[in-house]
Amino acid sequence: MKTLQVSLAERSYPIFIGEKLLADAELLRAHVPARQVLLISNTTVAPLYAQLLKKAFAGCELVEAIIPDGEQHKNIATASRVWDVLVANRFSRDAMIVALGGGVVGDLAGFAAACYQRGIDFVQIPTTLLADVDSSVGGKTAVNHPGGKNLVGSFHQPRAVIIDVSLLVSLPEREYRAGLAEVIKYGLICDAEFFSWLEASMPRLLAREASALIEAIHRSCALKAGIVSRDERETGERALLNFGHTFGHAIEAVTGYTEWLHGEAVGTGMLIAASLSHRLGMLSDADLKRIGAVLAAAGLDRQPPQCGAARALEYMRVDKKVKSGRVRLILLEQIGRAIISADYADAALDATLLQYFG
C-alpha cells in the first residue's frame, strides 16, 4: 500500500492506494471513526462492492443511500433525497458519509456532506480510474443544474481517500480508457519523467496490472495533491488541470453529452491542444508525435465530430475559462510543461479548429 498526504493545514488528509483495501476493516474504521455512517453508492456499484464494505462497519449504525446510476442523477433532487435519509435517521453533526462509486457518486456525496448541518465529514472510496486520479482528490463537490454541469457546489475536502485498485477489474473498458486520459494529462502538464514511464508501461496499464495501476495512481494523485495544496480554489496553477478540457468540452457539448465519455473527449482535446501548441511554435515535432502515439496506444485517438470550426469555437466560449472575451487556453511548451495563455495568435487557433472539426 502507498500513502500520500494532501497538505491543507487543518484540512489535510491522507490518500491510501493499494489492493484489497475494502477488506481492511482496521484501515476503514480508523478513517471513518463515526458511530453513524451513511454509505452512498449507486445501483451498479453497490451490488458489486457494498457488502464487502459493510462488514467493516458491523459495530456501528450504517444506513445506505443507493442512487440511480448516471450523470443525469447528479442533481439537487438526488442530493435532497440523501438529506431526507440523514434527517429520517436523525444523523448528527458527528455522522460521516462514505462515497463508494465513480465521480458522480463522489461529487454528489461530497456536496451532500458539505451542506448537511453546514458540513459533516466524508470519505471517498473511488471505484473508477477517473475518480481514483481526479474527482476524489481536491475537494470540488457539485451537482448539475439544468443550466450547466457542476453549477451548484462547494469546496469540501474529504477526511481520507481510500483507493482500492482491485475494484477496477469490473470497470467497463471504455470507462477505463477514459480514466487513462486524465492520467496521461498529469504527465503532459507537469511531469515529463512520468510521461516516459507511461509510454513504457501502457501495455501493463491496459492489462490493469495492479502494480502498474498503483504506481500510475500514486503518481497522478501526488501531482494533483501538490497542485491542490498550492492552489485549492483555482486562482492560478490549478487551472492547468483543465489541459485538453476546453476542446474536450466543445466535443462533449456538440454531441449532446451522450456519444463521448468525458475522458474520451479530454483525450482528443489534449491532442488538439498539443497540435495548437505545435502550430504556435511552442511544442516540438518530436513531442507532438510522442503525445499522439501515447493517446493512440490508450485508444484515445478518436476523430472529433465534424461540426465545423465556428461551432466548436462557440462551445469553447461558453466554457468557464473565458476571461475578458478571450478563451484562455492551456498550452504545452514541452512534454511536462504547460502554461495558461490568452495571448496566442487567433489565426493559429482557427487553423487548428478547422483541421480537427472541419
Ligand SMILES: NC(=O)c1ccc[n+]([C@@H]2O[C@H](COP(=O)([O-])OP(=O)(O)OC[C@H]3O[C@@H](n4cnc5c(N)ncnc54)[C@H](O)[C@@H]3O)[C@@H](O)[C@H]2O)c1
Ligand atoms: N470533483 C472533481 O474534481 C471532478 C473531477 C473530474 C470529474 N468530476 C465528475 O466526475 C463525474 C464522472 O465520473 P466517472 O467518470 O467516474 O463517471 P461515473 O461515476 O458515472 O462512473 C462511470 C460508470 O461506471 C460505473 N462504475 C463505477 N465504478 C465501477 C466499477 N468498479 N465496476 C463497474 N462499473 C463501475 C458507474 O456506475 C457508471 O455507470 C462527472 O460528473 C464529473 O463532473 C469531478
Ligand SMILES: [Zn+2]
Ligand atoms: Zn476531466
